[in-house]
Amino acid sequence: MLESFLQNLINALQWGSFYALIALGYTLVYGVLTLINFAHGDIFMVGAYIAFFAASFALTTLGLSGWAALALTIPITMILTAMVGVTLERIAYRPLRRKGANRLYVVITALMCGLILEHSNLAILGASRKAFPTLIDLKIYHIGGVTITNLNIAVILVTSLVFIMLHKIVTKTRVGMAMRAISYDKFAVPLMGIPLDNIIVITFILGSGLAGLAGLMFAMSYPVLEPYMGALIGWKAFIAAVVGGIGDIRGAFLGGFLLGAVEIMVVAFFPSTLRDLIAFTVLLVILTLRPTGLFGIAKTTKI
Amino acid sequence: MTKTQTKISDAPVLEIRNLNQRFGGLTAVADFNVRLQKNELSGLIGPNGAGKTTIFNLVSGFYQPSEGEIFVAGQPTAGLKPHKITALGVARTFQNIRLWNDMTVLDNIRVAQHYRLGYGFFHSIARSRHYVQREAEIAQEAAELLEIFDLQRYANETPGNLPYGTQRKLEIARALSIHPQLLLLDEPAAGLNSSDIQELIRLIRWIHTKFDVCIWMIEHHMDVMMELCTQIKVIDFGQTIAEGVPEKVRNDPAVMTAYLGDDVI
Amino acid sequence: MLRRYSVHLILPSLGGLLVYSAYEELLGLYTLSVLMFMGVNIILSSSLNLVNGYMGEFSCGHAGFMCVGAYVSSLLGVWLFAKDRVFGAPFLDPDYAIYAFPFIILIGGIAAAIAGLLVAIPSYKTRGDYLAIITIAANYIIISSIENIGSIGGSRGFMGMKRVIGSMEDIADLPWMPIWVFIFTVGTIWVLRRYVSSTFGKGVSAICQDEVAAEIMSVNTNKMKTISFMLSSGLAGIGGGLFAYIIGYVNPGSFTILKSTEVLVMVYLGGMGSLSGSVLSAILFTFLLELLRPLGIFKWVIIPLMLVIMMQFRPEGIMGKRELGDIFPRLKRFYRFK
Numbered sequence: 001m002l003e004s005f006l007q008n009l010i011n012a013l014q015w016g017s018f019y020a021l022i023a024l025g026y027t028l029v030y031g032v033l034t035l036i037n038f039a040h041g042d043i044f045m046v047g048a049y050i051a052f053f054a055a056s057f058a059l060t061t062l063g064l065s066g067w068a069a070l071a072l073t074i075p076i077t078m079i080l081t082a083m084v085g086v087t088l089e090r091i092a093y094r095p096l097r098r099k100g101a102n103r104l105y106v107v108i109t110a111l112m113c114g115l116i117l118e119h120s121n122l123a124i125l126g127a128s129r130k131a132f133p134t135l136i137d138l139k140i141y142h143i144g145g146v147t148i149t150n151l152n153i154a155v156i157l158v159t160s161l162v163f164i165m166l167h168k169i170v171t172k173t174r175v176g177m178a179m180r181a182i183s184y185d186k187f188a189v190p191l192m193g194i195p196l197d198n199i200i201v202i203t204f205i206l207g208s209g210l211a212g213l214a215g216l217m218f219a220m221s222y223p224v225l226e227p228y229m230g231a232l233i234g235w236k237a238f239i240a241a242v243v244g245g246i247g248d249i250r251g252a253f254l255g256g257f258l259l260g261a262v263e264i265m266v267v268a269f270f271p272s273t274l275r276d277l278i279a280f281t282v283l284l285v286i287l288t289l290r291p292t293g294l295f296g297i298a299k300t301t302k303i
Numbered sequence: 304m305t306k307t308q309t310k311i312s313d314a315p316v317l318e319i320r321n322l323n324q325r326f327g328g329l330t331a332v333a334d335f336n337v338r339l340q341k342n343e344l345s346g347l348i349g350p351n352g353a354g355k356t357t358i359f360n361l362v363s364g365f366y367q368p369s370e371g372e373i374f375v376a377g378q379p380t381a382g383l384k385p386h387k388i389t390a391l392g393v394a395r396t397f398q399n400i401r402l403w404n405d406m407t408v409l410d411n412i413r414v415a416q417h418y419r420l421g422y423g424f425f426h427s428i429a430r431s432r433h434y435v436q437r438e439a440e441i442a443q444e445a446a447e448l449l450e451i452f453d454l455q456r457y458a459n460e461t462p463g464n465l466p467y468g469t470q471r472k473l474e475i476a477r478a479l480s481i482h483p484q485l486l487l488l489d490e491p492a493a494g495l496n497s498s499d500i501q502e503l504i505r506l507i508r509w510i511h512t513k514f515d516v517c518i519w520m521i522e523h524h525m526d527v528m529m530e531l532c533t534q535i536k537v538i539d540f541g542q543t544i545a546e547g548v549p550e551k552v553r554n555d556p557a558v559m560t561a562y563l564g565d566d567v568i
Numbered sequence: 569m570l571r572r573y574s575v576h577l578i579l580p581s582l583g584g585l586l587v588y589s590a591y592e593e594l595l596g597l598y599t600l601s602v603l604m605f606m607g608v609n610i611i612l613s614s615s616l617n618l619v620n621g622y623m624g625e626f627s628c629g630h631a632g633f634m635c636v637g638a639y640v641s642s643l644l645g646v647w648l649f650a651k652d653r654v655f656g657a658p659f660l661d662p663d664y665a666i667y668a669f670p671f672i673i674l675i676g677g678i679a680a681a682i683a684g685l686l687v688a689i690p691s692y693k694t695r696g697d698y699l700a701i702i703t704i705a706a707n708y709i710i711i712s713s714i715e716n717i718g719s720i721g722g723s724r725g726f727m728g729m730k731r732v733i734g735s736m737e738d739i740a741d742l743p744w745m746p747i748w749v750f751i752f753t754v755g756t757i758w759v760l761r762r763y764v765s766s767t768f769g770k771g772v773s774a775i776c777q778d779e780v781a782a783e784i785m786s787v788n789t790n791k792m793k794t795i796s797f798m799l800s801s802g803l804a805g806i807g808g809g810l811f812a813y814i815i816g817y818v819n820p821g822s823f824t825i826l827k828s829t830e831v832l833v834m835v836y837l838g839g840m841g842s843l844s845g846s847v848l849s850a851i852l853f854t855f856l857l858e859l860l861r862p863l864g865i866f867k868w869v870i871i872p873l874m875l876v877i878m879m880q881f882r883p884e885g886i887m888g889k890r891e892l893g894d895i896f897p898r899l900k901r902f903y904r905f906k
Contacts, residue, residue: 271716287698288693410770414767415786
């Protein structure tokens with residue numbers, strides 16, 4: 001009993017890590033721009049594909065060993081994915097923001113950008129699935145009755161590290177303070193001499209870079225890639241971010257793990273087809289009871 | 304039955320007993336009491352953040368009081384949603400004008416009659432005879448109200464295009480289309496210039512007699528309050544610190560302290 | 569005279585023309601089905617416009633309600649009037665199908681309206697982004713529930729609706745689907761138009777523009793939200809029911825978020841808060857989809873791209889908040905649609 005609980009816990013932590021990493025991206029952008037970046041799930045998918053090409057290139061063309069290839073793939077993936085995110089921001093969102101367009105139009109644009117990413121991938125690479133190459137050999141440890149792989153540990157560790165770093169960045173650095181300031185008052189911030197656009201770009205770099213990292217780790221853990229992989233995970237991670245209280249980094253992290261835990265527990269006790277149903281129902285109930293999420297602060301309307 | 308009915312008709316338009324409102328650890332309103340009779344024109348003043356608007360929000364049902372009771376024409380309002388309290392005859396305006404800016408001026412007045420439309424969804428789809436008749440009456444009443452307020456030439460404009468003072472006037476007109484017994488005016492003179500303020504004073508006095516309504520207002524312009532109100536209450540940090548006729552309140556040392564600080568006196 | 573009766577004349581003659589050409593097979597099957605999908609799309613976009621345009625919410629789960637309507641009316645129709653693997657022999661004489669069909673579609677709509685409560689009740693407390701999530705979750709919950717009911721086919725889908733239409737055609741050989749799609753499409757716009765132009769329905773716009781002022785000015789906001797969400801999802805359910813009977817087959821995969829996004833595109837293409845915009849954009853969008861069909865998957869790159877470009881240059885959509893009569897005031901002399 002304890003063993004199966006621990007086993008499920010580890011699975012939940014790993015599965016939740018992906019949600020948490022993607023949810024962090026949603027929450028960062030939302031916190032700064034109050035924009036739901038609906039393209040974020042697809043940026044995660046693009047990240048996984050970039051990782052695929054980078055890893056294949058490093059392994060076959062350059063003939064590097066697995067570890068060296070991984071060391072090369074991580075920065076390349078993160079940088080290129082961050083560039084995709086920033087490009088979207090520059091081309092699609094910024095002009096709208098400059099015009100002072102209704103927030104809804106930016107959301108629609110984001111939704112459409114996601115579709116474009118998804119389907120241009122499908123159009124260029126075709127519908128066939130891609131198998132991600134093995135970069136590092138899977139080591140399986142048996143501790144008691146619990147099975148842990150080195151990948152499990154790596155994913156959980158990396159996610160926790162990212163969280164700590166991000167938390168430090170947002171609470172301790174000047175950039176982080178500027179980010180929080182923007183989320184309070186977008187109009188006062190430029191008057192205080194903070195370069196609004198630079199901060200927004202940094203936010204997109206952070207968010208998309210993390211999505212790229214998540215894409216890489218996801219591809220290593222579940223080495224089958226397809227263009228629609230980002231959509232469902234993206235929607236769910238977004239919901240996780242909202243359940244945690246969107247705009248709050250702790251909330252995104254917690255929401256991601258909560259969602260991971262719910263899904264793993266459902267699969268452990270029920271037929272796996274019920275996974276989405278129960279996960280979404282739990283989230284709906286949480287949101288109905290606590291409309292602003294676990295960490296969210298209710299925006300009071302002043303009259 | 305008859306007994307309670309007479310009681311209700313004799314009851315003051317608004318009665319507040321021992322009202323307390325706390326937000327977390329902050330007491331925004333403490334032990335507030337008031338009785339407003341029919342036809343009264345009364346004022347509520349106090350420094351910024353004293354809790355004046357909070358009291359208005361409690362009366363209109365936007366907050367539920369932490370303690371205390373509020374009666375509108377003898378009827379307790381505890382647990383009622385704001386639109387129900389409005390239907391009892393409590394209308395209000397807002398500190399910062401809250402008109403529906405994408406609707407025409409006429410529609411602004413029409414929609415404010417929502418509680419007594421007398422028809423619902425199915426009538427509006429079926430366009431029954433009852434519906435047609437009621438819509439005609441509503442439009443007629445709205446047009447009359449606009450004419451009384453000399454706003455009829457703006458009827459098909461959107462409020463955003465009107466001058467600020469006219470928007471204030473329209474908001475008061477919209478509140479009156481509720482047929483209120485009690486009209487709450489939250490800083491009606493805010494943002495108006497001195498000639499507009501003179502017109503506003505005339506307007507409020509005229510409304511008070513013409514519509515036979517009890518008016519309770521918050522205002523920072525002392526001259527407006529001194530000229531209009533028969534009774535004034537002063538609150539500071541949620542506490543009532545003075546009340547009475549304007550002359551008495553003006554010379555009350557506690558009021559001066561609240562507004563100007565200790566060291567001035 | 570002309571103004572008063574022109575719509576009464578134009579609509580029946582348009583419908584008659586459509587039915588006649590379908591009956592005489594002047595239109596190919598392909599053209600006819602495109603026209604019918606156009607009708608369904610008009611129903612979907614104008615009903616979503618009530619929530620997203622007039623009420624100012626951001627619902628992204630319209631396809632979920634469509635799904636409820638499609639399944640309920642399909643199951644009901646097949647159970648009552650067709651021989652089927654799941655239900656066995658028809659429950660009633662298939663001859664009655666011809667009378668019962670509109671009610672079957674309506675019951676699907678009512679079921680979808682009840683499912684609309686899933687979104688309406690949370691909307692009392694939440695607005696904006698949080699409500700958007702709830703609509704997404706509702707869409708997933710609906711799809712996922714149906715996928716898990718194995719007896720009605722689960723994710724493989726459900727069919728047999730063609731047999732119901734078949735037994736209707738046995739009684740009277742008329743193009744029944746085009747007829748009913750036309751009637752329901754006109755009915756939808758007519759109901760929505762009447763609702764939003766009444767003083768009662770203008771409470772919805774009041775909520776959109778200032779919810780606090782609406783509540784304080786005696787609009788029962790919770791009631792208005794419930795009615796609007798239920799009406800919107802109910803009409804989506806009707807659209808779904810028609811969709812199912814046109815194709816003769818339903819599966820949960822047709823009602824995913826992608827479908828919801830499609831409807832969103834139509835609403836924003838046409839303009840929020842403009843019914844004629846929604847009608848126009850549904851027609852345009854359906855054409856566009858067919859026009860770009862040869863491009864295959866590139867279609868789904870080009871359409872979003874067009875919308876992104878449109879958002880940059882004309883974000884308020886084709887019509888903005890205006891109706892046809894506002895843009896061409898002279899038209900008002902010739903018609904009155906109420």
